[in-house]
Amino acid sequence: MTTVAVKPATMAQALTRAMRDAMAADPTVHVMGEDVGTLGGVFRVTDGLAKEFGEDRCTDTPLAEAGILGTAVGMAMYGLRPVVEMQFDAFAYPAFEQLISHVSRMRNRTRGRMPLPITVRIPYGGGIGGVEHHSDSSEAYYMATPGLHVVTPATVADAYGLLRRAIASDDPVVFLEPKRLYWSKDTWNPEQPTEVEPIGRAVVRRPGSTVTLITYGPSLPVCLEAAEAARAEGWDLEVVDLRSLVPFDDETVCAAVRRTGRAVVVHESTGFGGPGGEIAARITERCFHHLEAPVLRVAGFDIPYPPPMLERHHLPGVDRILDAVARLQWEAEG
Amino acid sequence: MDPAPLLPDAEPYRVLGTDAAGKADPGLLSRLYAQLVRGRRYNTQATALTKQGRLAVYPSSTGQEACEVAAALALEERDWLFPSYRDTLAVVARGVDPAEALTLLRGDWHSGYDPHAHRVAPLSTPLATQLPHAVGLAHAARLKGDDVVALAMVGDGGTSEGDFHEALNFAAVWQAPVVFLVQNNGFAISVPLAKQTAAPSLAHKAVGYGMPGRLVDGNDAVAVHEVLSDAVRHARAGGGPTLVEAVTYRVEAHTNADDATRYREDAEVEAWRAHDPVRLLERELTARGLLDEAGIEAARQDAETMAAELRDRMNQEPELDPMDLFDHVYAETTAQLREQRALLRAELEAEQEQHGEQEGGAR
Numbered sequence: 001m002t003t004v005a006v007k008p009a010t011m012a013q014a015l016t017r018a019m020r021d022a023m024a025a026d027p028t029v030h031v032m033g034e035d036v037g038t039l040g041g042v043f044r045v046t047d048g049l050a051k052e053f054g055e056d057r058c059t060d061t062p063l064a065e066a067g068i069l070g071t072a073v074g075m076a077m078y079g080l081r082p083v084v085e086m087q088f089d090a091f092a093y094p095a096f097e098q099l100i101s102h103v104s105r106m107r108n109r110t111r112g113r114m115p116l117p118i119t120v121r122i123p124y125g126g127g128i129g130g131v132e133h134h135s136d137s138s139e140a141y142y143m144a145t146p147g148l149h150v151v152t153p154a155t156v157a158d159a160y161g162l163l164r165r166a167i168a169s170d171d172p173v174v175f176l177e178p179k180r181l182y183w184s185k186d187t188w189n190p191e192q193p194t195e196v197e198p199i200g201r202a203v204v205r206r207p208g209s210t211v212t213l214i215t216y217g218p219s220l221p222v223c224l225e226a227a228e229a230a231r232a233e234g235w236d237l238e239v240v241d242l243r244s245l246v247p248f249d250d251e252t253v254c255a256a257v258r259r260t261g262r263a264v265v266v267h268e269s270t271g272f273g274g275p276g277g278e279i280a281a282r283i284t285e286r287c288f289h290h291l292e293a294p295v296l297r298v299a300g301f302d303i304p305y306p307p308p309m310l311e312r313h314h315l316p317g318v319d320r321i322l323d324a325v326a327r328l329q330w331e332a333e334g
Numbered sequence: 335m336d337p338a339p340l341l342p343d344a345e346p347y348r349v350l351g352t353d354a355a356g357k358a359d360p361g362l363l364s365r366l367y368a369q370l371v372r373g374r375r376y377n378t379q380a381t382a383l384t385k386q387g388r389l390a391v392y393p394s395s396t397g398q399e400a401c402e403v404a405a406a407l408a409l410e411e412r413d414w415l416f417p418s419y420r421d422t423l424a425v426v427a428r429g430v431d432p433a434e435a436l437t438l439l440r441g442d443w444h445s446g447y448d449p450h451a452h453r454v455a456p457l458s459t460p461l462a463t464q465l466p467h468a469v470g471l472a473h474a475a476r477l478k479g480d481d482v483v484a485l486a487m488v489g490d491g492g493t494s495e496g497d498f499h500e501a502l503n504f505a506a507v508w509q510a511p512v513v514f515l516v517q518n519n520g521f522a523i524s525v526p527l528a529k530q531t532a533a534p535s536l537a538h539k540a541v542g543y544g545m546p547g548r549l550v551d552g553n554d555a556v557a558v559h560e561v562l563s564d565a566v567r568h569a570r571a572g573g574g575p576t577l578v579e580a581v582t583y584r585v586e587a588h589t590n591a592d593d594a595t596r597y598r599e600d601a602e603v604e605a606w607r608a609h610d611p612v613r614l615l616e617r618e619l620t621a622r623g624l625l626d627e628a629g630i631e632a633a634r635q636d637a638e639t640m641a642a643e644l645r646d647r648m649n650q651e652p653e654l655d656p657m658d659l660f661d662h663v664y665a666e667t668t669a670q671l672r673e674q675r676a677l678l679r680a681e682l683e684a685e686q687e688q689h690g691e692q693e694g695g696a697r
Contacts, residue, residue: 030477056477062507067466067500074470077455078478094496101460102467109444109456112662146663170665200668247668 008185011159015045015121015177017190018163019083023053026081029167031058033068033085033121042087043123043182065095069120073102076116083167089124090133096141103172104147119166119173124152125218125268126315127180129308136305137269142174143245143278149199150245152176154220156186158243161196169199178218200247204256208238211325212256214279215266216242219316223266226321235325245275253279254286261292262328266316271299293329335544342537342549346581349557350614358556360624366403366555367619368633370612373399373423375637376432377586379644380422380439384590388648390441393420397585400555400611401487401517403427408513408562409485414453416468416486418461420517424487425454432640433647442652462492465501465514472510472569483511483569485562491522493536502577506543511569513562514577517552519584524597540577552582553611556618582611656682 009017023029031049033041037060040047049058061068065086072082086092099120107115126135142150149171153159159177166173197203205220206227213223220241227237240256242249257263263283265276276297283295298316306314349355377396383389395402398420406427409415417425425435429452437446438457445456455471458464468486475482492498493516505512516536520527533539540547546568550561558580565576583606587594594603619625660667660675667675 062500062503064500064503066497067469067504070463070466070497070500071470071473071504074467074472074484075474076470077449077467078471078474080474080477097460097463097497098466101463102458105444106456107665108662110449110662111443111445111658113448113450114456115665149664247664248670250669 006187006189009156009188009190010183010185011153011156011177012043012045012182014156014160014188014190014193015163016047016049017193018160018167019046019049020052022083022164022167023049023057028079028081029057029083030075030080031083031085032061032072034061034063034087036060036085041085043179045121045177045182046085065092066098069095069098069103069118072118073098073106073116076118077114081117081119081167083119083121086120086122088130088134089122089136089138092120092122092138095120099142099148099172099174100145104145107171108147115170116172117170119163119169119175121163121175121177123179123182124176125178125180126305126311127218127268129311131308132305135308135311137267137300139176139245139267140269140274142176143275147172148246149173150176151199151243152178152217152245153243154178154181154217154241156184156188157194158196160188160190160193162199162243165196165199173199176217180218181221184221200244200249202240202242202244202249202252204238204252205241206237206239208236208260210236210260211262211264211328212238212240212260213264213266213321214240214242214253214256216245218268219266222316222318223321226318226325229318230322230325233322233326237325248279248282250282250286253283257283257287258290261290263291263295264298264321264324264328265295266298266321268300268315270302271297272302274299296324296327298324337541340541340544340546342535342540342547342579346549346551347557347561348551348554349560350554350618355556355618356622360622362407362559363556363615363619363624365407366400366559367615367625368636369403369407369427370399370555370615371633372637372640373403373427374612375641376423376426376644379641380436381586381590383645383648389436389439391589391591392439393589394584394586395420395423397606397611398517398519398552398582399423400558400615401515401552401580401582404555404558404562405485405487405515408559408566409483410566412453412480412482413566414455414468414471414482414484416455416464416471416484417457418464418487418489418492419457419459420489421457421487425457428452428454430454432644436648437652440648440652442654443658462488462495462497462501464488465497466504468512469501469505469508469510469575472505472512473508476511481511481570483513483566485513485515485566487515487517489522490516490518490520490527490530490536491525492516493539494522494530502539502543502545502575505575506545509572509574511572512575513565513569514575515562516577516579517582518579519552519582521584521588521598523588523592524594526597535579537577537579543577545575545577547577547579550578550580552580553609553614555611555615583609
């Protein structure tokens with residue numbers, strides 16, 4: 001018996017593999033966007049797809065995001081399953097009207113007669129030294145739009161599994177790829193990828209007993225690091241990875257918070273009007289009598305995304321998370 | 335590429351009242367006429383329904399029936415139509431149930447018809463946003479090897495939108511089998527064309543994308559039908575997209591909620607009434623002996639029957655089920671929406687109970 005050595009793979013490679021396998025399994029899957037063909041995308045996430053499946057299946061479009069998503073709508077109307085790449089978070093904004101006014105509503109508008117199985121892949125978030133317009137966390141805009149699923153992986157295995165789920169979904173999925181995790185590595189076997197639960201299920205990444213950190217995407221590694229550091233302070237932090245912002249997994253989140261009685265939501269997006277406000281409200285509405293302290297948020301500041309030389313001050317880091325944990329009214333106990 | 339062949343004619347192309355009219359197929363003329371008369375009646379009936387409170391709003395296409403009807407008749411069954419909110423007539427002329435076509439404007443559901451049944455996309459309210467859909471659908475059909483053409487409708491105001499530009503550019507780059515029909519009716523609500531564009535004509539815009547632009551008299555149903563049919567044939571044969579500008583006039587106000595006297599003179603409207611699409615075709619048919627008083631009366635009667643049926647159906651209260659609000663948001667209803675559905679159900683039950691008690695008390 002021989003054992004195949006499983007090599008480390010990056011999140012970007014897992015995403016590429018997910019599209020490749022989806023395209024091989026289903027001839028209606030078409031990848032489209034700016035530079036996705038010959039170049040393989042500016043992050044190389046579509047690398048090799050045009051070569052393997054031809055330019056009709058992996059298409060370099062004109063440089064126009066509304067046009068890309070708008071034509072994807074028509075393609076989906078005719079039975080295709082478009083996977084659209086928006087080059088960067090802030091470059092997706094021209095497609096906003098198509099997304100809000102049509103993609104999210106077509107199923108509802110037509111009473112289910114015209115669903116739009118479109119995946120909109122958007123590299124998002126900061127931490128890569130990007131200049132202005134290359135580091136936005138735009139998830140709150142999408143979360144606020146009924147009819148869209150909003151999904152974001154934080155691990156290599158989830159990147160593959162969730163993207164396969166997104167492409168197979170009959171609903172439109174905004175698939176947010178944490179660009180600073182593109183090169184994160186994990187042992188992962190592309191030949192035997194582990195099945196990931198359906199979209200909408202959060203997962204406890206680190207069990208703990210004293211505080212629940214609730215996070216997603218690019219902030220997961222930061223939270224795990226904070227949890228390690230917290231051990232020295234005597235705190236046993238639990239970390240929940242949401243994976244899907246819409247649908248939201250109230251069940252997993254509330255079960256975790258009820259266990260620990262304390263919760264901190266961590267994300268890069270701005271605090272004011274950001275996802276954390278919604279999450280904190282949901283926890284308070286459902287778990288009030290289990291809470292020992294108010295739900296706190298550790299978020300990006302309420303400022304336009306800063307220039308790269310200052311972004312480290314903006315992004316939630318280990319210290320800011322631990323400071324929040326320290327503010328969870330421990331003195332009230334005892 | 336030599337742009338000269340892409341350029342539109344200097345003047346809108348006409349058939350009616352010219353020698354070319356004699357060569358037009360009598361069967362086609364009769365079909366167009368019957369549909370024009372029905373269309374005109376549909377517009378007046380729908381406008382009347384707004385006054386009776388049966389429709390929330392109706393953007394009339396009175397004066398533009400030639401474009402509406404010709405667009406529907408220029409397509410084969412397998413083709414797709416992408417209408418804007420003013421194009422209910424084209425939707426109905428394509429075969430969609432006249433009452434189902436009005437649910438958006440009555441307000442009982444956004445889109446009342448099955449888009450796949452007659453290959454008609456839902457009426458699109460955000461201007462020009464449906465144009466890239468038409469391009470994508472046509473592109474997908476071509477990739478699948480189907481000889482399907484998409485015809486997308488937009489107004490003069492819509493040509494200022496970014497989606498108009500992006501759709502035309504994508505269509506030309508992909509050589510997608512699409513026909514863009516711009517109904518230049520002179521106004522975007524109150525704003526005249528001169529404030530919309532500095533182009534010599536809207537059809538000229540085609541040249542910049544590398545596709546042919548055609549300028550046609552939008553009140554000449556035969557000319558519009560011919561130009562659109564040529565463009566559809568060209569697209570189906572792999573020749574790529576065409577931009578057609580049909581010059582017409584919105585005789586009515588923007589909608590029943592608009593007051594057109596604030597931005598235009600009655601004299602202008604009256605001048606266009608003299609160039610009425612129904613009368614133009616009627617005159618031609620009568621002159622050629624293809625239509626007499628009895629024929630005119632028969633067409634009128636047919637339209638009256640349609641209007642009476644529409645009126646009867648629209649006067650019935652629509653069946654509304656508030657529980658429908660939660661269906662079809664997602665393929666599978668989320669836990670959150672299940673909770674909200676339960677909340678609304680409880681509210682409705684409480685309402686009913688209260689209603690019952692009140693009735694009981696009155697007895």
